[in-house]
Amino acid sequence: MSSGTLYDKVWDLHEVSQLPGGATQLFIGLHLIHEVTSPQAFAGLKDLGLSVRHPERTVATVDHIVPTTSQARPFADPLAEEMLATLEANCAEHGITLHGIGSGRQGIVHVIAPELGLTQPGMTVACGDSHTSTHGAFGAIAFGIGTSQVRDVLASQSLAMGKLKVRRIWVDGQLQSGVYAKDLVLHVIRTLGVKGGVGYAYEFAGPAIAALSMEERMTLCNMAIEGGARCGYVNPDQVTFDYLKGRPFAPSGAAWDQAVTWWSALASGSEAVFDDEVRFDAAAIAPTITWGITPGQGIGVDETVPTLEQTEPDERPLAEEAYRYMDLQPGAPIAGLPVDVCFIGSCTNGRLSDLQAAAAVAKGRHVAPGIKAFVVPGSEQVAAAAEAEGLDKLFVEAGFEWREPGCSMCLAMNPDRLEGRQISASSSNRNFKGRQGSASGRTLLMSPAMVAAAAINGRVSDVRTLLNA
Amino acid sequence: MSTPFPSGPISSVSGTSVVVRGDDIDTDRIIPARFLKCVTFDALGPAAFADDRAELAGSAAGPHPFDRPAHQGASILLVNRNFGCGSSREHAPQALMRWGIRAVVGESFAEIFYGNCLALGIPCLTADHDTMLAIQEAAEADPAAPFCLEVADQTLSCGTQHWTLSLAEGPHQMLLSGQWDATGQLLAHDAELKATAARLPYLHQFQGA
Ligand code: SF4
Numbered sequence A: 001m002s003s004g005t006l007y008d009k010v011w012d013l014h015e016v017s018q019l020p021g022g023a024t025q026l027f028i029g030l031h032l033i034h035e036v037t038s039p040q041a042f043a044g045l046k047d048l049g050l051s052v053r054h055p056e057r058t059v060a061t062v063d064h065i066v067p068t069t070s071q072a073r074p075f076a077d078p079l080a081e082e083m084l085a086t087l088e089a090n091c092a093e094h095g096i097t098l099h100g101i102g103s104g105r106q107g108i109v110h111v112i113a114p115e116l117g118l119t120q121p122g123m124t125v126a127c128g129d130s131h132t133s134t135h136g137a138f139g140a141i142a143f144g145i146g147t148s149q150v151r152d153v154l155a156s157q158s159l160a161m162g163k164l165k166v167r168r169i170w171v172d173g174q175l176q177s178g179v180y181a182k183d184l185v186l187h188v189i190r191t192l193g194v195k196g197g198v199g200y201a202y203e204f205a206g207p208a209i210a211a212l213s214m215e216e217r218m219t220l221c222n223m224a225i226e227g228g229a230r231c232g233y234v235n236p237d238q239v240t241f242d243y244l245k246g247r248p249f250a251p252s253g254a255a256w257d258q259a260v261t262w263w264s265a266l267a268s269g270s271e272a273v274f275d276d277e278v279r280f281d282a283a284a285i286a287p288t289i290t291w292g293i294t295p296g297q298g299i300g301v302d303e304t305v306p307t308l309e310q311t312e313p314d315e316r317p318l319a320e321e322a323y324r325y326m327d328l329q330p331g332a333p334i335a336g337l338p339v340d341v342c343f344i345g346s347c348t349n350g351r352l353s354d355l356q357a358a359a360a361v362a363k364g365r366h367v368a369p370g371i372k373a374f375v376v377p378g379s380e381q382v383a384a385a386a387e388a389e390g391l392d393k394l395f396v397e398a399g400f401e402w403r404e405p406g407c408s409m410c411l412a413m414n415p416d417r418l419e420g421r422q423i424s425a426s427s428s429n430r431n432f433k434g435r436q437g438s439a440s441g442r443t444l445l446m447s448p449a450m451v452a453a454a455a456i457n458g459r460v461s462d463v464r465t466l467l468n469a
Numbered sequence B: 001m002s003t004p005f006p007s008g009p010i011s012s013v014s015g016t017s018v019v020v021r022g023d024d025i026d027t028d029r030i031i032p033a034r035f036l037k038c039v040t041f042d043a044l045g046p047a048a049f050a051d052d053r054a055e056l057a058g059s060a061a062g063p064h065p066f067d068r069p070a071h072q073g074a075s076i077l078l079v080n081r082n083f084g085c086g087s088s089r090e091h092a093p094q095a096l097m098r099w100g101i102r103a104v105v106g107e108s109f110a111e112i113f114y115g116n117c118l119a120l121g122i123p124c125l126t127a128d129h130d131t132m133l134a135i136q137e138a139a140e141a142d143p144a145a146p147f148c149l150e151v152a153d154q155t156l157s158c159g160t161q162h163w164t165l166s167l168a169e170g171p172h173q174m175l176l177s178g179q180w181d182a183t184g185q186l187l188a189h190d191a192e193l194k195a196t197a198a199r200l201p202y203l204h205q206f207q208g209a
Helices: A006-014 A039-047 A078-094 A109-115 A130-138 A147-156 A181-192 A214-227 A238-244 A254-266 A313-326 A352-362 A380-388 A391-397 A448-457 A463-467 B050-056 B091-099 B111-120 B129-141 B169-177 B183-187 B190-199
Strands: A015-018 A024-027 A030-033 A058-061 A097-099 A124-127 A141-144 A158-161 A165-172 A200-205 A231-234 A276-281 A288-290 A298-300 A341-344 A372-375 A423-426 A442-445 B012-015 B017-019 B076-078 B103-106 B124-126 B147-150 B155-158 B161-164
Touching (some): A006 A024, A006 A254, A030 A109, A030 A147, A058 A078, A109 A124, A130 A141, A130 A231, A130 A238, A181 A276, A181 A298, A214 A231, A341 A448, A352 A391, A380 A391, B129 B161
Parallel strands (some): A030 A124, A423 A442, B076 B103
Antiparallel strands (some): A024 A158, B147 B155
16 A cells, blocks of 8 residues: 555545545545536535535636637527536636636636646645546646536535555656657556556656656646546646746745645655556657557557557457547558648647647648648637747648637537548547547547647658658 | 436346447447536436447447347446546436436446446446356346346346356445435534644645645
């Protein structure tokens, strides 16, 4: 059993009680809500005659259903409008802050909470969304929950949880130029499998992790869930503190120094015991891309689609399903595969540095004929920062559309969707069948720079060749 | 569905079965995202596995199990590994529950899905690979055969066949005692909630941290 890790320390601090069924009642320091998974939770609260215990610890935004073209109200889609109106009414009734469209603070929930300084080391963070693992980048214990649990957190600011084991993912070396946190995490998932992390929290550590920016750490932790780990985290360090300092909800004045002292003490110490450890070498990782229908079906851009013989026996049925669905031949190279749609955005890769990385590739080039390429900033703040640098113009000149912030074609609950058998190069996190809005649509996951490269060439390309050109 | 939704202690689930084979069946497949545009769960039942069902309708492989007449009214879902991975959407177990499912047996489950099911009073029990294949074969051999899942002793039976399943101690007790819906228990610890909030530095401007 793990001990002395950040996970253990934060867990112990937030333990409220032991419940009769053996679960722990865990206090939730920050509760994030959005329009998709909260309406039924508020309805459940009403059914039970309960109120919100700590409305000041719940923060709302709207992201999944917002259109990325015109965001004028009412939305063209009456269902989307009803969902936002319901969220607005629930927040107003219960005294919850909603960072809505036009506030300057709206965006994907996992983008805005960090950039507002709401997410901090040592917190427990819950949200009715599996990519809540993102917030672990700050050394928080952050995990996705279902709607019944959203109701429970609203009512009690706590949850019934079982403690996870802790696996340290130690990454030596340094990522090569053209290789990003997205490639690293796709590589980890490819290696350990989509179920490899079930029952675990992933602690990402080692020289390669220490060298990552906060935004890269968020990309990494964001996809811990795709590797089966309900949460992933990075120990807080100077990079974390530098990012947080001065943000609207970060501590300030005397509280700042005390916070830094407290945060620093939370990091896993040298005496920490892990349940498991896996090591990687960052330098050996190539730009990585998924070819199949789970995020674990990834390969280096210079590799070929694995044959059945190269696939573990128990993974073969899934591989066969993926060949059929993706219409790919085992043994075929992935580079050169034509794409139809290129999407840059999502809570995985919709932050400023992601847009900068894509812009570096797009600069002075043009999207290939027939390709639909669009950029969706993760938040209003990201959009503003990118526009201040002229990235919007750069993208538009290169043939990309520049859109309003939201989840967009990550899961296509808004009008942005694939059509028919279209194949997308996407900087999002899931390539499940039908994920991007068409029941037969296909998704290749990759870094934003790789998406930009695919847009320019009209086909899957190794971004390193464009960066070095 | 005519069967009422789960309430109170859940000691057993009986009824016919439906087999959905495959590993890593994610919640996008159980309920595609477009059905998430709703403010209540009421209408989700018919949408369970919507895209998979549409894909299989009229195909050589035949209709999806959820569309086969023999499985209408089934209450026990039999699956394989890592069922329910992906999105945290409770819409997935809600859709299954509203379609009629009252228990799931599989090789393994994704954690959030598992917790969501438990919060609705839908037991998810596991069996090892070979046992699961045997159960699925028996179920497919006779779709009309009634199954009985005993939560108390963690077994599944069908006629003369019996299989041993497993269920973690916590969920086991919660189901049997009827305390699978955690809200009441969480609220019962008011003093402890206050004490925890009092010791968290970030709730107090890091005073004394
Ligand atoms: S961007 Fe995608 S994964 Fe992230 S919260 Fe939105 S829908 Fe979920």
